[in-house]
Amino acid sequence: MNQRILLTGSNGMVGKNILEHPKSKEYEFLTPSSQELNLLDQKQVRQYLLLHKPDMIIHAAGRVGGIQANMKNPVAFLSENMQMGLNLISSAYDLGVKSLMNMSSSCMYPRDAVNPLKEEMILQGELEPTNEGYALAKIASTRLCEYITRENPTLQYKTVIPCNLYGRHDKFDPLHSHMIPSVIRKISEAKSNGYNNIEIWGDGTARREFMYAGDLADFVFFAMNRFGEMPQNLNVGLGFDYSISEYYKVIASSVGFGGGFTYDLSKPTGMKQKLVDSKKLHTFGWQHTTSLEQGVEKTLQFFMDKKND
Structure with a gap:
């Protein structure tokens, strides 16, 4: 029987790229819409997990956007992303879901941290003000996963920290896109x-590291087969x-x-500059395959x- 995986945010760019990946057919994916599973409602989250009993959760849902959207709506970026993450992760913990892959963001790193950004730098300095609310929410989910794994080592709740992403199924709205x-x-x-x-x-x-979203999807399937070996928090990027x-x-x-x-x-x-350190990623055994020119062509x-x- 195929492993049953709950994928939140299945209608977003990351979620759609995961489902488009050839290896997605090897798993049974649960892909509820926000109407079917409102992550802001903890009671509904618990009921969904009790009913469907996923073997693993990939948490890719969230309110996302570029600098303009973050600056315009800091309340929603903090409160909604915080509630989604804590509702899902705490409910999964209470109900004994064994594995959870938490999709986070490199915006968690301090604004003045020395590049490349190492996983150990989380909460080591002041955040970038233009997306602070989103970053705080992501930090809370990341820390909760750490605490759960520390309290109960039989549970594997780990965080993936992608660099900036782009690709198929991206938003092309100037007010909300990256x-x-x-x-x-x-x-x-x-x-x-x-x-x-x-x-x-x-x-x-200003320098940025953008990875093609199809490559992140490839990493997800690579990591699922080696989840026990994956570090607690892991940057996923290009390395340049x-x-x-x-x-x-x-x-x-x-x-x-x-x-x-x-x-x-x-x-x-x-x-x-915002460049993630890829040493642990390369030790884990994965690297991207899509060049910037190839990725831009596919996205265009x-x-x-x-x-x-």
Whole structure:
């Protein structure tokens, strides 16, 4: 009988990429919508777990967005993500679910931490203000998983800390999306409208590590088969980064935009660098396979197909 896995957030980018992966057919996935399982309602969460009895939970649900969305809605980013994580993890613990993979975020790391960011740096300094609420919620879930594993070593509640992600099923709404899908849309529209220049927030020198979401899905299946060996908290990323300007240039090349760039120095850019340390990941035995150019091409194709539907 196939292992039964509850995947929260199955309708989001990470969830859809997990379900699209060829190895997903080897498992029985429970993929409730937010109407079928409201993670903000602890009573409903407990009832769902009692009824379906999953062997493992992959918690990928959450309220997500870029800098603008985080700055505009800090209350929701803190309270909703906090409630979802604590409701699900504490209920799973109470009901004896053996394994839980908690999807977290590299925004948990201190804003002034030395890069690359090591797993041990969580709560070692002040957070980046532009996404502090989201980060606090993710830290709470991560710590709860640590406490549970410490109290009861027979339970494996572990946290995956991906770098920034992009890919198929991403959001391309400029007000709510992360950088790469937002830039794909912006440059595509600039080309369609015949613009000669594109505005970049900040000076373009801030560095970011973006991994293709299909690669994270590949990691998930790799880790599920070796969950006992996986460290308690594990960064999952590329091990290197690019400047914002470099991302714009790669995307412009894929779109076929030949214009130039201007820089709006009045806009926030967030942390100057956010690169996760990949030493434990490589020791664990996994690394990404999709290059930035390949990932942008696949994501652009998804965006164009979606636009033409």
